[in-house]
Amino acid sequence: MGNTISKSTLFPAKLAGEMFNKVKGKSSLAKLSGSEPIPFTGKSIFTFNFDNEVSVVAENGKKANGGGTVTPKTVVPVKFEYGMRVSDEFLYAAEEDQIEILKSFAEGFSRKLARGIDIAAFHGVNPRTGEASAVIGDNCFDAAVTANVVTYDSTAPDANIDAAVALVEASDAEATGIAIAPAMRGHIAALAAQGARKYPEFAFGGMPETMGAMALDVNSTVSFGDSLDRAVVGDFAGAFRWGFAKEIPLKVIEYGNPDNDDVAGDLQGANQVYLRAEAYVGWAIMDPSSFAIVAAEAETTSEVVEGET
Numbered sequence: 304m305g306n307t308i309s310k311s312t313l314f315p316a317k318l319a320g321e322m323f324n325k326v327k328g329k330s331s332l333a334k335l336s337g338s339e340p341i342p343f344t345g346k347s348i349f350t351f352n353f354d355n356e357v358s359v360v361a362e363n364g365k366k367a368n369g370g371g372t373v374t375p376k377t378v379v380p381v382k383f384e385y386g387m388r389v390s391d392e393f394l395y396a397a398e399e400d401q402i403e404i405l406k407s408f409a410e411g412f413s414r415k416l417a418r419g420i421d422i423a424a425f426h427g428v429n430p431r432t433g434e435a436s437a438v439i440g441d442n443c444f445d446a447a448v449t450a451n452v453v454t455y456d457s458t459a460p461d462a463n464i465d466a467a468v469a470l471v472e473a474s475d476a477e478a479t480g481i482a483i484a485p486a487m488r489g490h491i492a493a494l495a496a497q498g499a500r501k502y503p504e505f506a507f508g509g510m511p512e513t514m515g516a517m518a519l520d521v522n523s524t525v526s527f528g529d530s531l532d533r534a535v536v537g538d539f540a541g542a543f544r545w546g547f548a549k550e551i552p553l554k555v556i557e558y559g560n561p562d563n564d565d566v567a568g569d570l571q572g573a574n575q576v577y578l579r580a581e582a583y584v585g586w587a588i589m590d591p592s593s594f595a596i597v598a599a600e601a602e603t604t605s606e607v608v609e610g611e612t
């Protein structure tokens with residue numbers, strides 16, 4: 304490893320597997336839905352929409368066309384990257400020490416990648432800048448799920464969730480999971496009836512794994528930045544697909560200024576090297592009507608003009 308560490312390489316398969324296990328544990332979308340490998344060139348997934356019910360046909364009876372459409376969805380991987388400067392002593396460390404450093408780096412990258420997947424797929428923004436990403440475009444819940452929206456009431460979050468589930472079921476879909484913001488978790492914990500907590504499992508920071516028959520995850524990515532989202536409910540098991548390219552490139556850069564940091568300057572001049580990891584992750588919302596969003600109303604301010612009431 305010492306002879307090749309300065310070149311572009313890949314994370315070991317075992318370490319890459321551990322990284323994505325951590326991603327699945329910290330990303331709401333990864334936790335609530337299954338994953339599948341996605342080629343670097345993308346993957347087409349076909350959905351069949353059946354217009355009618357099945358038909359009972361008598362012996363020698365005529366069969367009729369049930370009608371339907373086939374809709375292709377293309378899952379195109381998006382590149383996520385993270386890099387940082389470390390001392391160039393990394394290059395001269397024993398191989399075992401280099402592996403330990405890479406393990407720590409991989410663990411940190413997996414946490415950031417997990418958040419990044421959620422932020423990008425929920426809101427369509429670049430996680431680092433918080434601004435809308437042209438790469439993601441409308442391939443996100445905020446842009447795709449516009450019809451099924453419930454206005455959030457912090458005094459009745461449980462009723463809001465029931466209303467969201469009803470919207471999903473009205474679309475002939477099943478609500479298999481829900482991701483909620485920490486603020487909503489707190490409001491659920493505060494609900495009381497006859498002097499007792501209605502949902503004690505949410506109290507004192509409690510984060511249960513389920514809510515009713517749905518899988519549940521509490522994550523700040525739901526309300527990232529200035530998002531008004533408080534919960535996303537829907538058929539994560541069937542109507543959301545995601546995956547990743549198994550090969551995760553690792554680069555150890557010894558020269559130049561790869562992070563464009565004018566203060567830190569040239570790597571050689573600062574006795575540093577730059578570790579950069581990249582992951583290719585793709586996702587698709589197969590049927591937006593199979594999801595509902597609980598969102599708070601935007602706060603409005605009124606300007607008082609002198610001389611007017």
